[in-house]
Amino acid sequence: MNDRVEALWAAESIRPELRINTAVVEKMLVAFIADEVTKVGFGKIVVGLSGGIDSAVSYYLAAKALGPENTHAVLMPYRTSSQASLDDAMACVDDCHTPHVVVDISDQVDAYYAQAVVPAGRDDADDRLRRGNKMARERMTILYDFSQHLNALVLGTSNKTELLLGYGTLHGDMASALxxxxxxxxxxxxxxxxxxxxxQPILDKPPTADLFVGQTDESQLGYPYTAIDAVLIELIDHRRPAEHLVAVGHDEALVQRVSRLVGRTQFKRRLPVIAKLSERTIDRDFRYSRDWGY
Amino acid sequence: MKITLAQIAPGLGRVEENLARHRELIAAAWAEGVDLLVFPELSVTGYLLRDDTARVARSTEQLIGELRGIAPGDKPLDVVLGFIELSAGRQCYNAAVYLRYEPGQATPVLVHRHRKVHLPTYGMFDERRYVNPGQRLAAFDSPVLGRAGLLVCEDLWHPATVYTLSVDGPGFEGMGVLLGIANSPARGVDNTEGFTTANLETWRRLNRLYAEIFGVLVVHVQRVGVEDQYIFTGGSEIVTPSGDTLLAAPLFDEAILSVEIDTELWLRAHRASSPRALGESVHVVRRELERIGSEVYR
Structure with missing residues (x-):
């Protein structure tokens, strides 16, 4: 394995069951992007680059799959976004040599909240959450605008941990073509x-949704990702009951929190449910693959 | 004899394109003097067809017609491929056919057809929803391999199917060569020792197990390519009864690989060193299976 990967396993005590063969995964995901983009008549990707690790990984994979010239990065800071995030995103662009554009979203977000008819947040937390979600959805509309302009598909950046915990904005950062x-x-x-x-700075800094100044995912979730992922892989992939996890030494409060979140956020992982009326309903008895029809 | 494995990436539902690719590869193999060319499961149609299954289904006769008129080589060529078969009763099957091309004849002859018996309908799979299970398990006489068996993917996860073919022949002497064609989406990426996936390692274990315990040469062909979220593994191979790997295709990439094999040599050597007659217990096994099958409330 790659030295950097082995160093990470050692430094972060990553459990064996969470270790991956990164060469195999790269090969599979590069094939996935190349195939699923070109097969449906496109040749380009547009991806929002936040300076965080997830969007960086999606971006590097796209540049390998489709070539740098076909991978368009869009950097979309808000006025409170950290300069370090923008610098880290730019470091990726400088490394991969792809086209990029910086679109500041401050004005369009602020203009919305400046309207008298838009209610203020119930409290600070509510206000921060609404604004954070609004920013994520503004970024989505920009990506889809560039998608149309460039004839490029929007590449997703949501990982399994946040999808399972529902730690993402529906129709915001969770929106993508693939x-x-x-x-x-x-x-x-x-x-x-x-x-x-x-x-390296992207690997070294604490993960953050950058919804407000000083936010980190792990302080918001209350546990480090290594502990959360160790619980998730047991619950989801290995299908172990929650009681078993507690019995073998996982933090009981963490196991309960994770189990509850996974259940309560199931709606976020589904298309809107369609009430069945006809004999043939989309996604129930009208079943085709995405690749069908091209 | 010369065997060629066509580890290709069929287009989903793109039957015309896939048939053109088959014709091209058949023509090339025939020109090169190949004896047996093996394509993966559903090589004519692609895998994740779902509601598109009925549209791409065709009768065996239609398929043979679509594969006729290929510029002949100097000697016969045998071809194995997979498609969605439309039966006389208008039912769909996940089928594999063994065809034989003769230099003097424009139309290939059907030597054997196998309809997939075991349709995975669990976890990521949903095959039974769209196709019917085959009802026959039979070995057949291949002009180049001798007594042979042809199974499709999940059939190989049921040892009873392999056992049945291994005793299906005169004097219970069944197949000497097991042709297995499959579509296996890659999954399980936690092997940090080698460039492989969990599903492929299972296939490798199965192929070696069958080769050894049934004393057969295993010819195993997987597909590659991507359909929706599935990234097919590849890793086609040929394994001898003593567990030697005669051919190993790469993971994830298309590969058309050929090897010269003296099947007779491998089978004789194995029979000489391990002359187990699996057929000896056929009557006991049959009697016990009938007893088990008749005991409804156990």
Whole structure:
């Protein structure tokens, strides 16, 4: 294995069951992106680059799959976004030599909240959450605008941990045409990032949704990703009951929190449910693959 | 004899394109003097067809018609491929056919057809929803391999199918060569020792197990390519009864690989060193299976 990946395993005590063969994963995901983009008549990808590790990994994979010239990065800071995030995103662009554009979203977000008819947040937390979600959805509309303009598909950046916990904005950062990262836990994304040569500062800094100043995912979730992922892989992939996890030494409060979140956020992982009226209803008895019809 | 494995990436539902690719590869193999050319499961149609299954289904006769008129080589060529078969009763099957091309005849002859018996309908798979299970398990006489068996993917996860073919022949001397064609989506990426996936390692174990315990030469062909979220593994191979790997295709990439094999040599050597007659217990096994099958409330 790659030295950087092995160093990460040692430094972060990544459990064997969460370790991945990054060379195999790279090969599979590069094939996935190349095939699923070109097969449906496209040749380009547009991806929002936040300076965080997930979007960096998606971006590096796209550049390998379709070539740098066909991978368009869009950097979309808000006025409170950290300069370090923008610098880290630019380091990726400088490394991969792809086209990029910086679109500041401050004005369009602020203009919305400046309207008298838009209610203020119930409290600070509510206000921060609404604004954070609004920013994520503004970014989505920009990506889809570039998607139309460039004739490029929007590449997803949501990992398995956040999809399972519902830790993402529906129709915001969760929106994409295809997502190479959705079956990799955060801990595994980090290994892939090391393998792909993502700049070290991106691996070193604490993960953050950057919804407000000083936010980090792990302080918000209350546990480190290594602990969360260790629980998720047992619950989801190994189908172990929650009681078993507690019995073998996982933190009981963590196991309960994770179990509850996975259940309560199931709606976020589904298309809107369609009430069945006819004999043939979309996604129930009208079943085709995405690749059908091209 | 010369065997060629066509580890290709069929297009989903793109039957015309896939048939053109088959014709091209058949023509090339025939020109090169190949004896047996093996394509993967559903090589004519692609795998994740779902509601598109009925549209791409065709009768065996239609398929043979679509594969006729290929510029002949100097000697016969045998071809194995997979498709969605439309039966006389208008039912769909996941089928594999063994065809024989003769230099003097434009139309290939059907030597054997196998309809997939075991349709995976669990976890990521949903085959039974769209196709019917085959009802026959039979070995057949291949002009180049001798007594042979042809199974499709999940059939190989049921040892009873392999056992049945291994005793299906005069004097219970069944197949000497097991042709297995499959579509296996890659999964299980936690092997950090080698460039492989969990599903492929299972296939490798199965192929070696069958080769050894049934004393057969295993010819195993997988597909590659991507359909929706499935990334097919590849890793086609030929394994001798003593567990030697005569051919190993790469993972994930298309590969058309050929090897010269003296099947007689391998089978004789194995029979000489391990002359187990699996057929000796056929009557006991049959009697016990009938007893088990008749005991409804155990």
């Amino acid at each position: 997502n190479p990262l959705g079956d990799l836990y955060k801990t595994q994304i980090r290994q892939l990032a090391a393998h792909l040569g993502v700049p």
